Amino acid sequence: xxxxxxxxxxxxxxxxxxxxxxxxxxxxxxxxxxxxxxxxxxxxxxxxxxxxxxxxxxxxxxxxxxxxxxxxxxxxxxxxxxxxxxxxxxxxxxxxxxxxxxxxxxxxxxxxxxxxxxxxxxxxxxxxxxxxxxxxxxxxxxxxxxxxxxxxxxxxxxxxxxxxxxxxxxxxxxxxxxxxxxxxxxxxxxxxxxxxxxxxxxxxxxxxxxxxxxxxxxxxxxxxxxxxxxxxxxxxxxxxxxxxxxxxxxxxxxxxxxxxxxxxxxxxxxxxxxxxxxxxxxxxxxxxxxxxxxxxxxxxxxxxxxxxxxxxxxxxxxxxxxxxxxxxxxxxxxxxxxxxxxxxxxxxxxxxxxxxxxxxxxxxxxxxxxxx
Numbered sequence: 068x069x070x071x072x073x074x075x076x077x078x079x080x081x082x083x084x085x086x087x088x089x090x091x092x093x094x095x096x097x098x099x100x101x102x103x104x105x106x107x108x109x110x111x112x113x114x115x116x117x118x119x120x121x122x123x124x125x126x127x128x129x130x131x132x133x134x135x136x137x138x139x140x141x142x143x144x145x146x147x148x149x150x151x152x153x154x155x156x157x158x159x160x161x162x163x164x165x166x167x168x169x170x171x172x173x174x175x176x177x178x179x180x181x182x183x184x185x186x187x188x189x190x191x192x193x194x195x196x197x198x199x200x201x202x203x204x205x206x207x208x209x210x211x212x213x214x215x216x217x218x219x220x221x222x223x224x225x226x227x228x229x230x231x232x233x234x235x236x237x238x239x240x241x242x243x244x245x246x247x248x249x250x251x252x253x254x255x256x257x258x259x260x261x262x263x264x265x266x267x268x269x270x271x272x273x274x275x276x277x278x279x280x281x282x283x284x285x286x287x288x289x290x291x292x293x294x295x296x297x298x299x300x301x302x303x304x305x306x307x308x309x310x311x312x313x314x315x316x317x318x319x320x321x322x323x324x325x326x327x328x329x330x331x332x333x334x335x336x337x338x339x340x341x342x343x344x345x346x347x348x349x350x351x352x353x354x355x356x357x358x359x360x361x362x363x364x365x366x367x368x369x370x371x372x373x374x375x376x377x378x379x380x381x382x383x384x385x386x387x388x389x390x391x392x393x394x395x396x397x398x399x400x401x402x403x404x405x406x407x408x409x410x411x412x413x414x415x416x417x418x419x420x421x422x423x424x425x426x427x428x429x430x431x432x433x434x435x436x437x438x439x
Contacts, residue, residue, distance in 0.1 A: 096258060096290040097125040097148055102157035104143045117143035119314045125292060130284050132293040132305035134337060140314040141294045145260050148292065149181045150174050162257055179207060182251030186263040188243040190235040196246045197222065197231040203253045221249035225279060241272035248279065262294045277304045298337040302326065310334045327369045327406045328431055346410055347395050354436035362439045363392065364418035368409040369431040370398065379409060379430065386424045387417050
């Protein structure tokens with residue numbers, strides 16, 4: 068949205084704010100190419116490899132979640148995007164510019180196109196909401212008239228126009244974060260980095276802030292990078308997710324696909340926390356590794372998209388010509404798609420046939436065990 072169109076010899080050419088043509092491949096906003104980041108040893112402590120050989124592309128206008136535990140490398144990754152850190156190896160490119168090589172005035176200019184919102188808001192207690200939002204504009208040298216106009220627009224955008232003269236101590240956590248978001252958007256950035264921005268908020272406020280970020284992405288076209296350790300945040304807002312563990316990317320893909328069929332143990336652990344245990348405890352305690360006379364085989368069935376739970380059970384029952392019991396189900400709407408898992412019981416002797424039938428229908432199934 069910040070780019071505009073210039074016409075050269077009848078062909079539209081996308082140019083940046085300075086009027087320079089943008090490089091080919093403008094569908095990619097952030098690119099990491101073979102990036103490593105090692106912090107040197109200090110006071111007798113060994114050096115730390117925070118990131119190792121990271122290759123990553125984040126699409127222009129996308130909402131991408133970067134998820135990992137504490138110490139996984141998330142903070143290092145975000146500080147490389149906004150140029151606060153330099154990589155030990157590899158290249159970091161933001162909007163066609165290799166930010167990892169910029170210094171001085173060039174770096175500061177590039178950083179104006181990268182907004183940042185923080186977990187603990189980072190507002191100046193001596194400034195009102197409006198004055199906090201105005202700060203980056205003052206630093207950038209905007210006129211008072213333009214600052215006043217821009218601050219008014221931003222207060223309205225984040226829905227706190229009535230709080231413009233309140234100090235941070237007079238605002239709730241959600242209101243403080245709205246001020247932080249407005250401040251991050253002040254210089255009209257192309258990229259918005261959210262570093263655990265909802266971790267200090269209650270669930271209801273978190274949902275309202277994530278809804279606001281979704282609106283900002285949709286209306287302004289800003290690329291949003293969510294740094295978080297909460298898969299519930301990724302589920303509500305992101306379209307793509309990158310899972311990082313011990314400085315390496317261990318899994319990536321569309322959120323709905325990752326939620327349906329996580330491959331890496333780290334991803335599976337995150338999903339177990341947010342979706343809960345799909346197998347009821349009463350059933351899990353009865354599972355046995357071998358068939359039980361007259362018992363059932365228990366299968367976990369992944370569902371996604373338009374595949375409804377009752378449809379899966381009905382189809383499987385017809386294919387096996389046998390009763391199929393729906394023992395448990397967990398379905399969520401993620402990224403506009405229904406994803407989740409069913410726990411079903413089939414005759415013990417039909418377990419392999421059931422898995423083959425699911426595979427033929429391109430539905431993922433897993434044999435969990437047997438119950439009497």
